[in-house]
Amino acid sequence: MKPLFIAGIGIVCARGRGLDQFEKALQEGWVAPTPSKEGRLAYRIADADLMDRHALKDVRRADRFGRLTVLAAHDALSDNGVGPETVRPATGIIVATAFGSHATTFKFLDGVIDYGEGNVSPTTFAHSIHNSAASYIAGAIGCQGPTVTVTSFSFSFQQALLLAYVWLQEGRVQQVLVGVSEECSTPMEYICAQKLSMAADGKMNPLSCLDQPKVVLGEGSVFFLVTLDEGQKKYGAFSEIRIGKEVQGWADVDLSILSAHGMGGSEKIYESVVKKEAPAAAYSGIYGGMLTSGAFECAAAALMLKHQVRYASPVFQAGSPFKVDEKAVRAPLQAIQCVAHHCDGKRAFIKMVSSC
Numbered sequence: 001m002k003p004l005f006i007a008g009i010g011i012v013c014a015r016g017r018g019l020d021q022f023e024k025a026l027q028e029g030w031v032a033p034t035p036s037k038e039g040r041l042a043y044r045i046a047d048a049d050l051m052d053r054h055a056l057k058d059v060r061r062a063d064r065f066g067r068l069t070v071l072a073a074h075d076a077l078s079d080n081g082v083g084p085e086t087v088r089p090a091t092g093i094i095v096a097t098a099f100g101s102h103a104t105t106f107k108f109l110d111g112v113i114d115y116g117e118g119n120v121s122p123t124t125f126a127h128s129i130h131n132s133a134a135s136y137i138a139g140a141i142g143c144q145g146p147t148v149t150v151t152s153f154s155f156s157f158q159q160a161l162l163l164a165y166v167w168l169q170e171g172r173v174q175q176v177l178v179g180v181s182e183e184c185s186t187p188m189e190y191i192c193a194q195k196l197s198m199a200a201d202g203k204m205n206p207l208s209c210l211d212q213p214k215v216v217l218g219e220g221s222v223f224f225l226v227t228l229d230e231g232q233k234k235y236g237a238f239s240e241i242r243i244g245k246e247v248q249g250w251a252d253v254d255l256s257i258l259s260a261h262g263m264g265g266s267e268k269i270y271e272s273v274v275k276k277e278a279p280a281a282a283y284s285g286i287y288g289g290m291l292t293s294g295a296f297e298c299a300a301a302a303l304m305l306k307h308q309v310r311y312a313s314p315v316f317q318a319g320s321p322f323k324v325d326e327k328a329v330r331a332p333l334q335a336i337q338c339v340a341h342h343c344d345g346k347r348a349f350i351k352m353v354s355s356c
Contacts, residue, residue: 010075179223206260218288265343
């Protein structure tokens, strides 16, 4: 495939809004997640980080999932110098998610139980549709290009990147806003506490390749503005994407980032698909476990390629099969691969390069 050049990045996570806050989190490392009133630990976004009257002025009725999605997409455009008031008919929008606006979906179902089908809020129903967030982005930035939501428990971000590439290759658009969005909720936290092995100390340990990985849930949104125009490049490029049961990564990469979010079953597969001689890292200990965390790994990779530095993994314990940096290291970086797996045996690899 031709390189997908990254022209802008926008991100909202538990450590704050903006790429500068995300980079600061990579530099600072692990901080303790916050407990809910039920005592469940999670990396939740502060309400203050979801308040922006200017960016959200045209989507005032959006739910929490919609707001965090719009803010990340808005910031990706702003990072490229494009304001949300500018109409971009040559811009496409692709939102990838595993669970979508599930908090609003549960709220709608509660309304059906409490008030009956004829009296439930139509606004709540509209927000419960996964594609509502993508529509809100289009309204907020004045986009007239194609808009779609990719929903899957496995590799929705990787599939969204491939779709963005097809759109650009066909000439359907000149640039694509592609990213992910996930939200924490009380029902999600309860379900995961029943089904998964939660980290009682708040520390995920993704580099240990455990059969039953420890999980701390997270939420957030990250968007990339991608194009085939090398002149727009700001953070390197996505150069290749592989998805399948037998696919392998690349031997010439300078770093492997594990998308070890703790929600996809045993993580021992990383021992067989990642080159042990080269450094490896995992950053889910910063933003928490999400099935679409691969996009956050790619944001970290883009920053490292730009600044030529390998950030230390936020949580590391002895016994990891990989070569791991315990502090930030300045080193020449030409290529980084982001590796993800799913419990069905499939794996996905994204290769990112600093130059093409």
